[in-house]
Each structure stands twice: as structure tokens, then as C-alpha cells.
Amino acid sequence: MSATDFSDPATIAFLTDALTAAGVAGLEISRPDGQIRIVISGEGGARIGSSEATPRASGSAPEVVKAPLAGHFCAEHPAAVTPQTLPRSVSAADILGFVRVGHVLLPLRAGRSGVLTRLLAEPGVLVGFGDPLFEIELPS
Secondary structure: OOOOOOOOHHHHHHHHHHHHHHOOOEEEEEEOOEEEEEEEOOOOOEEEEEOOOOOOOOOOOOEEEEOOOOEEEEOOOOOOOOOOOOOEEEOOOOEEEEEEEOOEEEEEEOOOOEEEEEEOOOOOOEEOOOOEEEEEEOOO
8 A cells, every 4th residue: 555645735635625524623644754734624614734844044045935735826815905025024933825725725834034035936836845935034
């Protein structure tokens, strides 16, 4: 039996739909190569999270935020009224954009405080696991 590919958008969408239909609040799977967490909210939506990369030391090259799984890249929330401008300051907890898998939006957190300087992928494009999406200049 082969291992389930949790970077496949179809797999994530299937699991999300199955959890929602079964009334299950969520699922977390940990393996040596990563972790995935799907949490179903009370309103029928879902949130997907994955383990974060280890932060780099200050003074190094810019931090690159990468896609944690395959899906369609959204530089901002689809319901956003005002587009975000670059460059802009961000904190570690700020949501920079999303990866959309079916009807599920996976938030992309900055992970580090700094200045968001570049968008490395076109909004709406299909991205794969590990594709660079944003560049953050870290404070010195």
C-alpha cells in the first residue's frame, strides 16, 4: 500500500468534504516528512494547517514564504475590498495570502516579522508544494 500524498489538492479536498459530511471537527496527521491539520469550523468552512519551516538567523538572506501544498495562489482573501500594497511591514502572525484547494483557503502566515517586499507568484496561478510565494526582508 502506498502512502497518501497530502500535497495533492484533490486529497485535501476529499478529506475536507468527508470530515464535513461525517460531522468530525478535524483531523491531524504527523509523519517524519511533515504534518497536516484540517479543522472544520462551526459555520461549515474548513482551515488547513501544516508544519512551519525552521526560522533563519537574523542578518541572513530574505525569508521566502513557500507553498505548503499544491493549490491556487491567492495574494489576498477573495472577499478583500482594498488590495494590499508592497512593500509593507508584517508581523510573524500576519496572514500574507492563501492557497485555495477547492473551497478551502489555507492561510499563509509570515512566520517572521519584517518587510514584505516581493510577490514571487502571480495571483490565481496553480502552485506546487514548496513554490516560492512571498519574500520578506528581515530586520538587521
